[in-house]
Amino acid sequence: MAVPKKRTSKSKKNSRLAKWTNKANLQAKKALSLAKSILSGKSTSFISNNSEENTVKEV
Known part of the structure; x- marks a missing residue:
């Protein structure tokens, strides 16, 4: 027969x-x-491609 499990305490x-x-x-x-270091350009643990095609230019 199924027996109910004991209740987990609040703590x-x-x-x-x-x-x-x-x-x-x-x-x-x-x-x-990591995002801050990438934006500042000081990241050594993350390699990103900052070519002209990937950057958004405002007109």
């Missing part, structure tokens, strides 16, 4: 949520840092 639930949120925040911070 365990909050701990898991905090871990997931911190992981996402770290990835977002890394992505923003």
Whole structure:
């Protein structure tokens, strides 16, 4: 016969949520840092093609 599972405690639930949120925040911070370094032209870990065809020119 099926037995209901025990309920997960609030502290365990909050701990898991905090871990997931911190992981996402770290990835977002890394992505923003990489974007800033690419835009400034000081990036050494990312190779981009900055040819005339890829840049947008305003008329």
